[in-house]
Amino acid sequence: MQFLKMLFWCLLAFLAAAFTLGNWTTVPIRLVGGLVADVNLPLLLFLTFLLGLIPTLIWQHAARWRLRQRLSAAERALAAATAEPVAYAAPAESAIITQPTV
Template sequence: MRFLRYLFLFLAAFVAALFTYGNWTRVGINLWSGLVADVNLPFLLLVTFLAGFMPMWIYHLTARWRLRQRLQTTERTVEALRVSLPASEPVVVPAAADVAALP
């Protein structure tokens, strides 16, 4: 399975390299006060991808952290309840043969 992951990553990097090679052109971006920034197209696409990806990734990390904290709190509560409950005697259920022998 790890081989397939590395194969996919290699193919994605290869496609990205081909895209970068084929689209290495300058793009003018109009900024404030009449400033124009000339940026390579692959760099511009990378920046816009990261601008959209990073907020969702940060949200995902915080949600995972919050759920992990809730799970740890729940596990501590369950462990505390296990320790505080007195040990009860095991319940013995009669077997089917014993039930048939009862009057």
């Protein structure tokens, strides 16, 4: 299985490199105030990918943290509800032993 994962990542890296070499052109981006920035197309695509990925990762991390908090609270409540009651030791009654009279 490890071999397949490594093969997948190598194939993905090869495809990214082939795309980068095939599309190494500059793209003009018009900024505020009439400024124009020339950016390489692969860099622009990578930045837009990160712009969409990072908020999604933050949301997913927050959702997992919230679910972990809810799960731990439910586990604590379940442990408290099913806990065995503390054994109550009743005080021993004073037993008076009397000898039968003959």
